[in-house]
Amino acid sequence: MAKLATITQLSPTMKEGVFVEWVKKEGDAVKPGDVIAAIETDKAVMDLEAFDAGTLLKQLAQKGDKLLVGAPVAVIGEPGEDFSALVAGAGAKSPASAAPETPAAPEQKQPVNRAPAAIPAESVPAKPTGRIKASPLAKKIAAQTGTDLSQIEGTGPQGRIVSRDLAGAPATGPRVRAGTRQNNTKxxxxxxxxxxxxxxxxxxxxxxxFYLSRTVNFSALLKLRLETNAGLEKLHAAGSGAHLPKKVSVNDFIIAAVAATLPDHPAVMRQFMGDHFLQLGNADVGFAVSLEDGLITPIIRNADQLTLFEIAAASADLAARARARKLKPEEYTGGTFTISNLGMMGITSFQAIINAPEAAILAVGASERRAVEGKDGSIVFADMLTLNLACDHRVVDGAAGAAFLGDLAIYLENPGVIR
Known part of the structure; x- marks a missing residue:
């Protein structure tokens, strides 16, 4: 008997998904657990699995369709079955973000609701080209600006064109004369x-x-990082150190320092649960990774039990898979503490919003070369770094947050104790 394959909740916060592509085609045999399609959730591109065995009789969704959890995407059954009533019934009851366009005739693809397309004031007919790998956002920007994607070299995964590749790209569509106004675009x-x-x-x-700020002397850590990476480079060049990371980033040192600090500050490892606190037992440290259309916070589990090199390897792997939208829900949910670092973008200081239900988040900017007083009273130059800690005042008081920042500063100013 034919059954409908539907969109399942593929992440804890998922309410709807965008259909990316089919893995199975009509006529393919499927069994429970087989991946039949790829769905873009609010966090990653996830595999949609079949729950029934049979033949994929009909595809009810196509690339770009925006569907709520529970919406039908395919019919699975036995070859030759009449599933027209099943499809028609699904159209009447299907969760959708808007009303269906028109009822589908039997044996035809069920119409699905798409996110409204961005329509420029003056559209340019697309030139026939081969298949171009480009992100949805890049395609929208190209449509608005009249940019020919076939002339753009992508810098994303597998040469995919992403939004940053369109910066400064020449438009091929009609230009607007100076002094004229263009319509806004949704x-x-x-x-x-x-x-x-x-x-x-x-x-x-x-x-x-509430927010706390503290400036630390970052010179010793930056020097140690240079020396560490120089040693790693020599080991890898000699064909040794295959078990070691290629390099250690500034963020890796900060993650390691935060992980070492957390166990001594249980207040920062608590969560407000309404009528009680939840005391977390593990130092699971998340770090923000910027994506094309947002950000995600992969989590390094039990980071306080890992060495600096293990943290470097884990962060590199998680960041790469985050940018490829391949993280599993358990790899970005349920953290203890989050670090947001914008130092690589030249930002020296900023305040971050707490990643609830966590009790605190650390905002890290770029270090600055400043003149400071040396131990003998002389003026010396040092690399100074500003740390900004945002705390949930229901859980963390000012003194507790200050004590956490104080111990973190000791680790960062004496990086040799970071194992």
């Missing part, structure tokens, strides 16, 4: 952007934030 939000908007709004509105 750009639909991706599932990830919608989730970010919802979660951060809730955090800022419901969590009483």
């Amino acid at each position: 750009i639909p939000m991706t599932p990830m952007r919608q989730t970010i908007a919802t979660r951060l709004s809730e955090s800022k509105q419901t969590v009483p934030h």
Whole structure:
């Protein structure tokens, strides 16, 4: 008997997904657990698995379709079955983000609801080209600016064109004369952007934030990093150290220092649960990774039990898979503490919004070369780094947050104790 394959909840915060591509085609045999399609959730591109055995009789979704959890995407059954009633019934009851366009005739693809396309004031007919790998956001920007994607070299995964590749790209569409005004364009939000908007709004509105700042001398750590990476480079050049990372980043040192500090500060490892606190037992440290249309926070589990090199290897792997949208839900949910580092972008100081239900988040900027007083009273130059800690005042008091920052500063100013 034919059954419908539907969109399942592929991440804890997923309410809808964007259909990416089919893995199985009509006529293919499937069994429970087989991956039949790829769905973009609010966090990653996830595999959609079949729950029934049989033949994929009909595909009910196509690339770009925006579907709520529970929406049908395929019919699975036995060859020759009449599934027209099943498809028609699914159309009447299917969860959808908007009303269906028109009822589908039997044996035809069920119409699905798509996110509204961004329509420029003056559209340019697309030139026939071969298949171009480009992200949805890059395609929207190209449509708005009249940019020919076939002339753009992609810098994303597998040569995929992403939004940054379009910066400064020449437009091929009609140009607007100076002094004239263009119509505004409506750009639909991706599932990830919608989730970010919802979660951060809730955090800022419901969590009483307060902020602490502390400046640390970063010179010793930067020197140790240079020496460490020089040694790693020599080992790898000699064909040794295959078990070691290629290099250690500044962020790896900060993650290691935070992980070492957390166990001595249980207040920072608590979560507000309404009528009680949840005391977390593991130092699971998340770090923000910027994506094309948002960000995600992969988590290094039990980071306080890992060496600096193990943290470097884990962070490099998680960051790479995060940018490829390949993280599993358990790899970006359920953290203890989050680090947001914008130092590589030249930002020297900023305040971050707490990643609820966590109790605190550390915002890290770029170090600055400053004149400071030396131990003998002379003026010396040092690399100074500003740390900004945002705390949930329901859980962490000012003195507790200050004590955490004080111990963290000791680790960062004496990096030799970071194992």
